[in-house]
Amino acid sequence: MKSRFNGGLRHVAAACALVLLAACGGGGGGGGGTPPPPPAPVIPDPVVHPSASATQLYAGEYVQFTAGDLQSGVSWRWEFSDGTTAEGLSVERRLAQTGNFTATAVAQNSAGVTVRASTSVQVEAAPAPVARASGTTLQPGCSGLHCAVAADGRYAGSGVGVWRLRNDGATSQLIDVDIGNVQAGQAVTLVFSNGESKDAAELPKSGSALLASLGAAPSARIQAGQEPQGAAGEVAQDAQHARMLGQLRQQWQDDLRDEQRRPQAPRAAEPLRRALAAADVGSKRVWNDLYDDETKPVPFTATVLSTCSTGTNRRLVFWVDQELTTARTVEAAQVEPLKRSFCGDQGGFARVIALMGDVWGGTEVARRSWLIQESAAQPQDVNIVVTNHMGADSASLAGYFYGLNNSYRWRGARYANSNEALAFFMSGTGLASNPSYYASTLVHELTHMVNYHQRTIQRNVLHDVWLEESSAMAIEDLLAETITPGVNKIINLRLPSYLRSGGITSMIDWLDSAGSTDYGAGGSLAAFLNRRYGSGWIKQLVSECGDDSYSCLDMLLKRAGSAGLADEWERLGSSLFGGMPQRHAPWGYGFPQVQWDGFWLMGTDTAQLAGSRKLAPVNGLTRFGSTSHSYLDDVVPAGATRYVRRGVRVPAGTVLTVVVR
Structure with a gap:
């Protein structure tokens, strides 16, 4: 406040001096002298309104600090409570330590006026994983700071909510989806995931909406057969x-x-x-x-x-x-x-x-x-x-x-x-x-x-093609910032490729045909596991796995604290086809920017990529293969405060996830 007041006095004093000079005729000459120069422009003091992309986050997450609106002639720097500094109107920081973290924005204009203001975030330890048991009704599929599921099971009003049902039974289940406290126009995606090593005996079905809501904004979806420039060359x-x-x-x-x-x-x-x-x-x-x-x-x-x-x-x-x-x-x-x-x-x-x-x-x-x-x-x-x-x-x-x-x-x-x-x-x-x-x-x-x-020479082990290729793409992802800073082939090409496919592929039945989308699926899985578990799973693939590739990866993931490959496959499908923000997605979902074991991994916002998905492929399936996804894009209809869909079929061994954002 002191800096603003002093700056104001300087501008007032300069204006008064000019008025006195004019009243005296410029010092003589009977009023016929040179007119006085125009007053100097008034330089406004900087305005600083610092904010953070989240006020609470988990240790290891990145948070974006923004000092306010862009102002001409103003330079910006940041002073952080850990003693570090940064330059720029907006900066991103990875907060590894729990506790309170303060970011102070410092703005200085061309007149030298400096304004400071601070904002704080609370950093918490990573949460325990949410229980993911099987059942007959939808249960919350996320928990913690960024999970938009209220304590009573309704949508929390903002952010991303995830609900989940895993059918561990021997036959299909028909369930009703009923989620309260939503708003008209909100995006809802039903994601079906078969993460097992065998095909589902029946096909998933989307059931019927309580109100006509299916097929919102079809023009925002790429139709079958449409590919962006260069995609055909990648497939070849x-x-x-x-x-x-x-x-x-x-x-x-x-x-x-x-x-x-x-x-x-x-x-x-x-x-x-x-x-x-x-x-x-x-x-x-x-x-x-x-x-x-x-x-x-x-x-x-x-x-x-x-x-x-x-x-x-x-x-x-x-x-x-x-x-x-x-x-x-x-x-x-x-x-x-x-x-x-x-x-x-x-x-x-x-x-x-x-x-x-x-x-x-x-x-x-x-x-x-x-x-x-x-x-x-x-x-x-x-x-x-x-x-x-x-x-x-x-x-x-x-x-x-x-x-x-x-x-x-x-x-x-x-x-x-x-x-x-x-x-x-x-x-x-x-x-x-x-x-x-x-x-x-x-x-x-x-x-x-x-x-x-x-593997082959030292240990006499063969891996299936899907795991061989996925592990190679995992290394591409891990080393991207080392070899091609700012460019990540897996994030920039493989994820969009799998989104365009609509998920209708069986990754472990790897195909070498020109129409195969398996590289998109395998690359997406590799990138997802890298952001969840770092490089440890890759090391162990080399040193500990036998010839049964599915069982091998399933075992390694469980050893790392996962519920297994089928569970990670569901998280992957929900993260891609459900759409997740890059920052502050529900814990265990999304493709965040992370640091692991000396590797820096680029993040991406899959909600912003939603326009590249095909329309509602679930109702056109003829096979729900092993390690495959399908989904239904929907929207909360006008006038509704609940999202309701009756008679959704969940085949045995598969998972239904509902994502509201």
Whole structure:
């Protein structure tokens, strides 16, 4: 208040001085002198009204502080009760400690007038999980600070409310949905989730509304067949990549079989060639593309454009097809983003290895003489081969890893064209046009390389395709801020893809067709689990799981405190199709911005993405497959204060969640 008063005195004094000067005729001259200058403009004092996105929140959550409205010529800074500061009209902070936290906004105008005001938030410990028992009626599906379910079971009046029913019985249940204290026009979504490892015996049905309310605002929904620009290319790339997984599975089966058969090198074989440490900048070699058929290689010559260290003894070597360098499609400038992302002891490669284990070596490799060998003093390089020779349809393929190249050629007829190297193949034209996408793709393929070594070679374990791909997308998500700051392929592409699909897919029945939406489903699940549990579940997938992928992940989640994979699948579906804010969603739902184990994970507001969903797919189902979702978008009708829907069918083994926002 003192600063405002003093500032006002300065402006008044200046105005009085100008009046006196004019009354005296400017100091002489009989009134014919130069007229006085106009008075200086009055600079208003800053107005500060600080607020927070929530007054109560849980430890670890992010909160946004806003100082007020934008004002010309005013600079803003913040002083926090933990001793830190920040600049800007609005700032975001992660509050890790419980207790009261005060944020003071400090505004200063061009006249030097400073105004301060404060706001406080209360930070509480994370809540105990809400009981999620099965039953025959809807029960509150959330609890705590951000849950808009009142103590009597009605909607609390604002925010997001979640109600839930899990049918653990042997037959379908018909239930009535009846939620009070809602307002006309509010969005309501009924989400059906089958998180089991088998199809539902019956189909879910939406029942009938008490008043005609179904199908609100159909123009805000993308109809079947409509896709945003670029989506078709993503689907084509996914289909091509999924086909390579079939070849990888054959490779894994070969490895398991040869562990028993143990092939021997021919006595007259040439000295064993090793792709070791001979690749300096400017070196050339012929690589074989084996994507279409390993018995019909497509050879091409590539040159080493660059190399770098990884924080271990292993190098990364960047090869570029000579056709691309001659055409100047890929030069050092296009390789540089990959180097920045992956090289060094804090780069993407080092972080993946620290999380999951090395890409090669150890006793299990050494005792299999048919695999390419290395020593601690001379490890294999990891080769990133940039080319457009990746199968007949290389335009639709972003990149691939093929474990066949990790074997010597003498191993058998299938291996006669092996590159005898640890290698990834990546699209040159794709890299040149979208380096962020391809840096993320390289993380994905690196995960496959680690999985091949750590699971198949070291432990003789095969995972189903859905878990193999979901784990690779989980690593893309975890490392996004390391390799492509501000861009997250899983949040930016995979989540919207699954929303567009309408959820009518069975993730564990992974398809490699061009119309498959499984990558959207698997990527969404991976991102959801990362924000719930951090990186621990990924580590344990590598080290502890057997061949039963569903049971494995279910067990790991229960060990982490979850009710299991089916429960997480319901939370995922409600978070995506029900729509949740990025900040302050009910505990256990949504895609918040989080920090875990040294990883920073981007958040997203799925309520704002609601326009990309298909219309009410639940009533058009012909199958409610294992690990699938469906939903009904609805709205509270005019004049209503209750949301009522009669005869909603919940199949055995599935969950109905009602989200009101």
